[in-house]
Amino acid sequence: MKENPNNVVWHEPSVTVADRKQLYDYRSCAIWFTGLPSAGKSTLANALSRKLHSCGIMSYVLDGDNIRHGLNKDLGSSPEDRKENIRRIGEVAALFVDAGLIAMTAFISPYREDRRTARAIVKQGEFIEVYVKCQLDVCEQRDPKGMYKKARAGQIKEFTGVSAVYEEPEKPEIVLETDKLSVEDCVNRLLDYLVSNEYIKKSRMAREMANAVL
Secondary structure (H helix, E strand, O other), rough: OOOOHHHEEOOOOOHHHHHHHHHOOOOOOEEEEEOOOOOOHHHHHHHHHHHHOOOOOOOEEEEEEHHHHOOOOOOOOHHHHHHHHHHHHHHHHHHHHHOOEEEEEEOOOHHHHHHHHHHHHOOOOOOEEEEEEEOOHHHHHOOOOOOHHHHOOOOOOOOOOOOEOOOOOOOOOOEEEEEOOOOOHHHHHHHHHHOOOOEEOOOHHHHHHHHHHH
């Protein structure tokens, strides 16, 4: 049991992650997509979520913009606020994993230290860091919201890739070069990883995909 100086005690749940794994027939985990703005994090997370859903696997995407509308709407873009933003998402992702879902987070999360903090919050073996790697000029060409243009014009301060640093992951579980690979190729590589590392059974994927074709 965990206890802090304020006498707030951790209560162990009556239904455990192992119980849910037995019921759902797959292992829950947190897939942490990180990369420059417009690298393709949200696109890949949602594409993977759709594929998992078609296979009867429960998942949820925690999107950076969406979270800023509610849970983290009180945070700005300073290094301190970015740090707290990632800490909160790490806590939420851990709860989703405990609930038996494959939780996907689509956040720039530019600092290695903050990503290490998120990894430490989620239990060992349940955190998968995915580096969505894309050349800066390609990200700028995509730029669906015009954020890079505004940052170059000085209208946005502390913008990652322009006026704020992005620290590349040193040992991510997966690297996806979205300026070289299609969305489908990236999703297939993610699925291969989940199967080969026994988060999802190969037989289940084959069965569900066959049913989808029928």
